[in-house]
Amino acid sequence: MFQRQKLTRSKSARTFKGPVAWLFGRQLIAGLKWIGMYAFFGDKLDSRDWMRPEIISRHGEAPEEEAFWFDYLADSGDGQCATYNIAYLCQHDLWLPNENSPPDRDQESKTVSLIGGGGNTFKLPRGEFLFVGGDTAYHIADYTTLAERFQRPFNWAYEDIFGPETRPETRRPIYGIPGNHDYYDALDGFNRQFLKPFNQEHAQATEGAGPQLSLKGFERIQEASYVALKLPYDWWFWGLDTQAGEIDRRQAAFFLSLCNPGVSEATAESKTARKAPDKLIVATPEPTTKFGQWAREEEAIVGTFKKLDLAPSFLKSNAGNLPRSQCRLDISGDIHHYARYWGKGAADKSAHTRANYASVVAGGGGAFLHPSHTDVEEVAENQLYPPRKVSHQLMTRRLLMPWNIFQGGYIWLAGALIALMTYFAAAIPESSWSIFKLIPEEQRPLQNEGSSLLGRIQEALAIEQVNPTKDYGWDLIYALLLLALLSVSALRTRSFFEAAMERGRKAWIWAHYQFIGFHLALFAPIVFFIYWSPGGNPHPFLASLLVLLFLLASLVSLVISRRYDNMLFERAKSHRIIKWNYTPLWILMLFAAVSACYGLWHYGRYPLSVVFSDILTTSILMLTLGGLILFAVVAGGSLHERAGKLWFAALGCWHAILQISVPVLLVIYSSWITIFMVVSGAFLATLLAAWMMTRDSLVNENCLQQKKLGRQLLIIWLLVGVSAMLMAGWGEAVEVTWIRLAAAFLVGGILSCVWFGWYLAVALAFNGHNNEAGGGARLEAYRHFIRFKLTSNTLTGYVIGIDQPVESFPKDKERPRFRLVDVFTIGL
Structure with a gap:
C-alpha cells in the first residue's frame, strides 16, 4: 500500500483559508449560540413540514451513449484549498488508462489524468449532475460561511476551467441533502444554496443582485431538503433528509408513494403491499455502516429504512445481503474518509463482496480528514482511504505536535485559565487555602506585602476566625x-x-x-x-x-x-x-x-465575595475533572461497551489530573530553572514520541499491531506525566507574587496543548475520539469524490482521491495526476 510520503503543495497567487479551528476556535465559539438553539429546539423547528417536493425526472431518459454519469461528494466547505481541488475535478472530464484500470495501490501510482492521450484512453466524463451529501460548510452552514468556503472555491475552479464568464452549456444541476452542520442554521443557508431561486439562475435582478450563493457551473432546481431523482434504465436516487437519523411523516409518505405508482402521498402510509424500486441509490446524511461496526437495531437510521420498506442490509442479522431481485447502494458522508463495505471490486476478498449491495462512506469533499484506522473489527471493509498505516502516522504526528494543538483553537486558553484560577484558589482566598495549605502562611501576600494589590485581595477574601x-x-x-x-x-x-x-x-x-x-x-x-x-x-x-x-x-x-x-x-x-x-x-x-x-x-x-470565589473555584475544578471524564466516556467511548467506557473514564481522569496538578505544582514549588526544564522536557519528550511511534518499522496494517502501539503510547504518556508531576512537586513553596500568577497562566497554556494532544493520540489508538482527533489534526490531505457510471443493470463507482491538494492547475505545464482509490460495481 502507500508508503509514508512528504506532502507538499504547489503555490498560486490566491490566498486559501485553512480548515476551521475545532478545538474551541473562534468560529466554533461564535456559532455556539446556534448550535445550542438546535440542541434545545431542533425537534420543534422542523422546516420539512412546509416543504412540497416533486419527483425530478429530467434525468430519466436513457442517454444516447451507453452510460449515464453523475458525481457525488459530501462534507465540503472547510479548507478552501481542498474544496477547490474537489470542485475542479468534479467540473472536469477525467481520464484513465483503460476501462478496467485497477485502483492505485502504490505511493507513486496515480493514473487519473485531466487530459486524454499519453496512455490514458478511457474517459470519465463530467457528471450530468452533482449530488452533495450533507454538511455543506463548517462549522455552521450559514450564508457567510457558504459564500466563503463553498461558493468561492467552486467558482474559482469554474473560472480556471471555463473562464470568467458563465456559459449556459457548462451548467449542471446540483442537488443536496442537509447534515447536522446545515441544521445548525435551521436550514436557512442550505435553502439558499440548493433550493431553486425565485429569480432566474445567474441573471441579475432589478436591484442589481443575482440569486444568492449562485454557483457558475451549476443550477439549482430542487424544491425541498430531500429529493427523488428518476434516472435512466429504471434507476432511482433517493436523497433523504434524516435529521438525527429520523425521518418525518411527510417525507416518509412522499417516498412511500414512489413505491406505489398512482397512489397519493396521503394514502401511501396505509398501504400494506409496497415495493421499493429494484434499482436504488439511497443517500443519507449519516452512514449506515462505519468504523467496522454493525448498525444496532435501536439506531434511528434502522427505523428510517424500515419505515420506507427498505431492507436494512447493514444489520448483522442480514450481513450485507439483499434479495437477488434488488440492487441498492447506501451512500453517505459525515465521516471524513473513504470506506466501502460490500459491493464488488477487483481486489476484494470474496467473503466480503456482495454483487447487489454496498454501503459506502465518502465524506471527503473538502472537510478535514477523519482518522481511517479506527476499527471496531465487527465487519471488514473492502477498501479504505487513506490506509491505516498512513492514517496512524499522520494523525499521531500531528496530535503530538503541541504547536498544532495551539493553532487548532483556544484549548491553550482553557488550560491557562484553569491553572491560573487553581493557583489563585490555593494561594489567596482563606476558605480554599485552608483546605490543604499547600503554601505556608508566611509565603502568602498579606504576610509579605500587605499593602500590595494581592495583599488587599487576600484581605478582602479573609474570614473572621470561626x-x-x-x-x-x-x-x-x-x-x-x-x-x-x-x-x-x-x-x-x-x-x-x-x-x-x-x-x-x-x-x-x-x-x-x-x-x-x-x-x-x-x-x-x-x-x-x-x-x-x-x-x-x-x-x-x-x-x-x-x-x-x-x-x-x-x-x-x-x-x-x-x-x-x-x-x-x-x-x-x-x-x-x-x-x-x-x-x-x-x-x-x-x-x-x-x-x-x-x-x-x-x-x-x-461574605458574598468569599462565596463567589469558592463557587468559581469549585465550578472550574468540577468542569475540568467531571467534564474531561464525561467527555472521555460519551465522546471517546462512543464505539465501546460498558467496560470500554470505564477504561475511557480512567483515561479522562488521568488527563484531568495532569491538566490541574502539574502547572499548579510547578508554580508553587519550583524554581524558574525547574519550571523551564519540566515544560521544555515534556515538550521535547512529546515530539520525540511522535517521531518514534510513527516510524515505518513500528507500523503495519494489522489492527492488533495498532492496539500494541496504543499501549506503548499510553506507557510513554504515563512516564512523561508522572515524571513531570514528581519534578513539579519536588521543592519548597515559593512566595506568591504577580509573576507567579502570570507563570501559572503561561505554563497552564503550554502544558494543556501537550496533555490534550497526548490524550487524543492515546484515545485514538484505542478507537476513541475519532472526530476530535481529526479536528485536532486539521489535515486537508486525502480528499476524494466519486464519479458514477450507470448502465441498464450496473452501477460503477470510480473513487478519485487527492493525496495532497494543489493550489493551481497550470495549463502550460504538466498537470498533476490523482489517485484512483477504488472501483466498485453493484448490479442485478
Whole structure:
C-alpha cells in the first residue's frame, strides 16, 4: 500500500483559508449560540413540514451513449484549498488508462489524468449532475460561511476551467441533502444554496443582485431538503433528509408513494403491499455502516429504512445481503474518509463482496480528514482511504505536535485559565487555602506585602476566625445524591414517558404518579434539614459548595421540566392534554425555586465575595475533572461497551489530573530553572514520541499491531506525566507574587496543548475520539469524490482521491495526476 510520503503543495497567487479551528476556535465559539438553539429546539423547528417536493425526472431518459454519469461528494466547505481541488475535478472530464484500470495501490501510482492521450484512453466524463451529501460548510452552514468556503472555491475552479464568464452549456444541476452542520442554521443557508431561486439562475435582478450563493457551473432546481431523482434504465436516487437519523411523516409518505405508482402521498402510509424500486441509490446524511461496526437495531437510521420498506442490509442479522431481485447502494458522508463495505471490486476478498449491495462512506469533499484506522473489527471493509498505516502516522504526528494543538483553537486558553484560577484558589482566598495549605502562611501576600494589590485581595477574601463543625457531612451527602438522582431523571424523562405513551392511557396516568412521587421523595429531606440543622457553622468552603450544589439542583429541575414539556408537545399531536398533565411542570418549577432559595438562605452565611470565589473555584475544578471524564466516556467511548467506557473514564481522569496538578505544582514549588526544564522536557519528550511511534518499522496494517502501539503510547504518556508531576512537586513553596500568577497562566497554556494532544493520540489508538482527533489534526490531505457510471443493470463507482491538494492547475505545464482509490460495481 502507500508508503509514508512528504506532502507538499504547489503555490498560486490566491490566498486559501485553512480548515476551521475545532478545538474551541473562534468560529466554533461564535456559532455556539446556534448550535445550542438546535440542541434545545431542533425537534420543534422542523422546516420539512412546509416543504412540497416533486419527483425530478429530467434525468430519466436513457442517454444516447451507453452510460449515464453523475458525481457525488459530501462534507465540503472547510479548507478552501481542498474544496477547490474537489470542485475542479468534479467540473472536469477525467481520464484513465483503460476501462478496467485497477485502483492505485502504490505511493507513486496515480493514473487519473485531466487530459486524454499519453496512455490514458478511457474517459470519465463530467457528471450530468452533482449530488452533495450533507454538511455543506463548517462549522455552521450559514450564508457567510457558504459564500466563503463553498461558493468561492467552486467558482474559482469554474473560472480556471471555463473562464470568467458563465456559459449556459457548462451548467449542471446540483442537488443536496442537509447534515447536522446545515441544521445548525435551521436550514436557512442550505435553502439558499440548493433550493431553486425565485429569480432566474445567474441573471441579475432589478436591484442589481443575482440569486444568492449562485454557483457558475451549476443550477439549482430542487424544491425541498430531500429529493427523488428518476434516472435512466429504471434507476432511482433517493436523497433523504434524516435529521438525527429520523425521518418525518411527510417525507416518509412522499417516498412511500414512489413505491406505489398512482397512489397519493396521503394514502401511501396505509398501504400494506409496497415495493421499493429494484434499482436504488439511497443517500443519507449519516452512514449506515462505519468504523467496522454493525448498525444496532435501536439506531434511528434502522427505523428510517424500515419505515420506507427498505431492507436494512447493514444489520448483522442480514450481513450485507439483499434479495437477488434488488440492487441498492447506501451512500453517505459525515465521516471524513473513504470506506466501502460490500459491493464488488477487483481486489476484494470474496467473503466480503456482495454483487447487489454496498454501503459506502465518502465524506471527503473538502472537510478535514477523519482518522481511517479506527476499527471496531465487527465487519471488514473492502477498501479504505487513506490506509491505516498512513492514517496512524499522520494523525499521531500531528496530535503530538503541541504547536498544532495551539493553532487548532483556544484549548491553550482553557488550560491557562484553569491553572491560573487553581493557583489563585490555593494561594489567596482563606476558605480554599485552608483546605490543604499547600503554601505556608508566611509565603502568602498579606504576610509579605500587605499593602500590595494581592495583599488587599487576600484581605478582602479573609474570614473572621470561626470554629467550623464537622456535622454538615450529611448535608453534603444529601446534596450530592439529590443532584445525581435529578441528573438521572433528566436523562430518563423522555424514554420513561415515551414507554408509558406506547402502553396506553392507564400507563400514562400511572407514570405521572410515579414521576411526581419520585421527585417529592427527593425534595422531602429539605424539610428535615431546615428544622434539624446542626449547631455551629460549616467550613466556609463547604458552605459555598453546598450553595452551588443546590443551585445546580434547581437548574436540573428546570431541565427536567423542559424535557417533560417536550413530551407534552409530542402527546398533544395525538391526544387531548388536560390540566392534570401540567402538574409535574408546576411541581418541578416549585422545587427549582425551593432548592435555590434553601441553598442560599441556609448555607450562604459568609461574605458574598468569599462565596463567589469558592463557587468559581469549585465550578472550574468540577468542569475540568467531571467534564474531561464525561467527555472521555460519551465522546471517546462512543464505539465501546460498558467496560470500554470505564477504561475511557480512567483515561479522562488521568488527563484531568495532569491538566490541574502539574502547572499548579510547578508554580508553587519550583524554581524558574525547574519550571523551564519540566515544560521544555515534556515538550521535547512529546515530539520525540511522535517521531518514534510513527516510524515505518513500528507500523503495519494489522489492527492488533495498532492496539500494541496504543499501549506503548499510553506507557510513554504515563512516564512523561508522572515524571513531570514528581519534578513539579519536588521543592519548597515559593512566595506568591504577580509573576507567579502570570507563570501559572503561561505554563497552564503550554502544558494543556501537550496533555490534550497526548490524550487524543492515546484515545485514538484505542478507537476513541475519532472526530476530535481529526479536528485536532486539521489535515486537508486525502480528499476524494466519486464519479458514477450507470448502465441498464450496473452501477460503477470510480473513487478519485487527492493525496495532497494543489493550489493551481497550470495549463502550460504538466498537470498533476490523482489517485484512483477504488472501483466498485453493484448490479442485478
